[in-house]
Amino acid sequence: xxxxxxxxxxxxxxxxxxxxxxxxxxxxxxxxxxxxxxxxxxxxxxxxxxxxxxxxxxxxxxxxxxxxxxxxxxxxxxxxxxxxxxxxxxxxxxxxxxxxxxxxxxxxxxxxxxxxxxxxxxxxxxxxxxxxxxxxxxx
Amino acid sequence: xxxxxxxxxxxxxxxxxxxxxxxxxxxxxxxxxxxxxxxxxxxxxxxxxxxxxxxxxxxxxxxxxxxxxxxxxxxxxxxxxxxxxxxxxxxxxxxxxxxxxxxxxxxxxxxxxxxxxxxxxxxxxxxxxxxxxxxxxxx
Numbered sequence: 001x002x003x004x005x006x007x008x009x010x011x012x013x014x015x016x017x018x019x020x021x022x023x024x025x026x027x028x029x030x031x032x033x034x035x036x037x038x039x040x041x042x043x044x045x046x047x048x049x050x051x052x053x054x055x056x057x058x059x060x061x062x063x064x065x066x067x068x069x070x071x072x073x074x075x076x077x078x079x080x081x082x083x084x085x086x087x088x089x090x091x092x093x094x095x096x097x098x099x100x101x102x103x104x105x106x107x108x109x110x111x112x113x114x115x116x117x118x119x120x121x122x123x124x125x126x127x128x129x130x131x132x133x134x135x136x137x138x139x
Numbered sequence: 140x141x142x143x144x145x146x147x148x149x150x151x152x153x154x155x156x157x158x159x160x161x162x163x164x165x166x167x168x169x170x171x172x173x174x175x176x177x178x179x180x181x182x183x184x185x186x187x188x189x190x191x192x193x194x195x196x197x198x199x200x201x202x203x204x205x206x207x208x209x210x211x212x213x214x215x216x217x218x219x220x221x222x223x224x225x226x227x228x229x230x231x232x233x234x235x236x237x238x239x240x241x242x243x244x245x246x247x248x249x250x251x252x253x254x255x256x257x258x259x260x261x262x263x264x265x266x267x268x269x270x271x272x273x274x275x276x277x278x
Contacts, residue, residue, distance in 0.1 A: 049273040134188040
């Protein structure tokens with residue numbers, strides 16, 4: 001078993017749309033919209049190796065960071081790789097460029113997340129998410 | 140679709156055994172044995188947000204760090220959560236406690252990895268791995 005099928009154009013577009021929704025939610029500072037990209041029981045591992053479970057917990061946690069350390073920040077996501085584990089499950093790797101205007105995390109950050117996605121009736125959603133920051137270049 | 144089935148005792152034991160094999164390979168500093176826990180085309184995201192693809196690349200990369208920054212280090216892995224995405228695909232979250240005896244990374248580190256596992260004929264193997272270090276407590 002290889003689990004390495006390439007998504008067709010239709011699935012690729014839908015996956016890109018999901019990642020775009022995640023980006024849009026971040027840039028709007030909208031925790032509820034961020035959570036809406038996730039399954040009910042999604043697993044979410046943060047850049048600090050914290051593990052949150054469930055859409056509502058993920059939404060609330062993001063609402064909090066959008067009001068505090070990531071207030072006013074913007075992100076740009078780029079799908080790096082996508083493969084199908086089954087026709088209804090996908091694995092993606094997405095690079096994020098994050099700009100934080102102020103506070104302890106002010107500056108530019110690069111991150112890479114893995115996402116395990118599931119196909120629901122009309123769209124793909126995120127069932128597991130794991131994010132890691134790249135080390136910052138010396139100033 | 141929830142993809143949240145709990146593995147039965149047989150699968151849980153097999154998954155624990157796989158994680159144990161990963162730990163044993165690390166503690167032996169054995170890159171080939173580390174790679175042997177992976178599928179041919181496994182995705183591997185490091186604590187530095189580097190993305191390596193393929194068992195041989197992962198094995199070679201680990202052989203290198205076992206000779207250098209992680210020389211003589213020991214790891215202890217604990218399966219935190221495990222669920223079945225399908226009968227032949229599992230998602231796990233594993234906490235690692237890493238002790239590095241010397242060098243730039245000397246000291247104790249805590250990490251959390253997500254693993255997407257696939258069932259092969261006789262065992263489970265890792266198809267995708269993503270690791271993040273927890274921030275170190277202030278000294």
